[in-house]
Amino acid sequence: MSEEHKQPAIEIKASWTHTSKGIIILIILILLLLLLGFFVKRAYTYYQQVKFGTIxxxxxxxxxxxxxxxxxxxxxxxxxxxxxxxxxxxxxxxxxxxxxxxxxxxxxxxxxxxxxxxxxxxxxxxxxxxxxxxxxxxxxxxxxxxxxxxxxxxxxxxxxxxxxxxxxxxxxxxxxxxxxxxxxxxxxxxxxxxxxxxxxxxxxxxxxxxxxxxxxxxxxxxxxxxxxxxxxxxxxxxxxxxxxxxxxxxxx
The missing domain is CATH 3.40.30.10 (Glutaredoxin)
Incomplete structure (x- = not known):
């Protein structure tokens, strides 16, 4: 098979690898945001309890x-x-x-x-x-x-x-x-x-x-x-x- 026919396959593989890394990074960012949201919610709830004396x-x-x-x-x-x-x-x-x-x-x-x-x-x-x-x-x-x-x-x-x-x-x-x-x-x-x-x-x-x-x-x-x-x-x-x-x- 000529080099002309092999080149697209290499490009597709590289593109897929790049996309996979992007998806993994995106998933990690989403998980971090969810975790941050959880702690912010807990902190706000405690703040409200302290503020209004409802602990x-x-x-x-x-x-x-x-x-x-x-x-x-x-x-x-x-x-x-x-x-x-x-x-x-x-x-x-x-x-x-x-x-x-x-x-x-x-x-x-x-x-x-x-x-x-x-x-x-x-x-x-x-x-x-x-x-x-x-x-x-x-x-x-x-x-x-x-x-x-x-x-x-x-x-x-x-x-x-x-x-x-x-x-x-x-x-x-x-x-x-x-x-x-x-x-x-x-x-x-x-x-x-x-x-x-x-x-x-x-x-x-x-x-x-x-x-x-x-x-x-x-x-x-x-x-x-x-x-x-x-x-x-x-x-x-x-x-x-x-x-x-x-x-x-x-x-x-």
Missing amino acids: DLSKIAQNNNLSASDFNQKIPTISNAYVDGFTDDPILGPKSSKLTVVLFEDFQCPFCASFAPDLRAVMNKYSDRVRFVYRDFPVVASHPQAQIAAEAGQCANEQDQFWAYHDLLYNNQDKLTVENLKSYAQNLGLDTKKFNNCLESQQFAAEVEQDLSDGITAGVTGTPTMFFNGNKVEGVLTLSGLERVIDHFLNQ
Whole structure:
């Protein structure tokens, strides 16, 4: 057979090979888009639940390897590991409380700032029945002033003024320079010499880093994150949603 008759067959084979590769690439792209759509849908659903306070408490149980009956009857606790072992952390509420809420927050996190007023309202309402523990989780990669702000909060806690200082930082989240942090301490009437020495010497840097490490170990990936007797809830809850979760545990 002459070369003239062989050439079309070679061209057809090459064309088919090229088409096959294109089909495979197209299938892979479609699968990736479907997978992305699945995760986007899940993220949006969770966002809606957080926004409107409609989180299904049974799902929290499932995420913690508990059955619905376990969740309603026997709540696991992380208090020994994440609360009682760290008595220097800011705490509000009696130690004998039936419910311990461990908060992991970042002073430069905008979601934490938007959540702060509702959180403080709930803390004031339940402080005689619920123990609230604050843990630092500074995400310095995106919030470069979060670490120093967290250390400043601990310096204020040393003078028993953490919660008032906490509120000032969230109300002035765009002003967290060292000088700002010192001025807030002065505004609260703290011993400024003691506070400034504490901040400048990074007295609580290791403690803040320990909080961050504990949070990572506990599965914290962002802020705010809360643990209700060991059950993790991520994101910003509405005031009614937060009260609903707290009441659930108190009514056990």
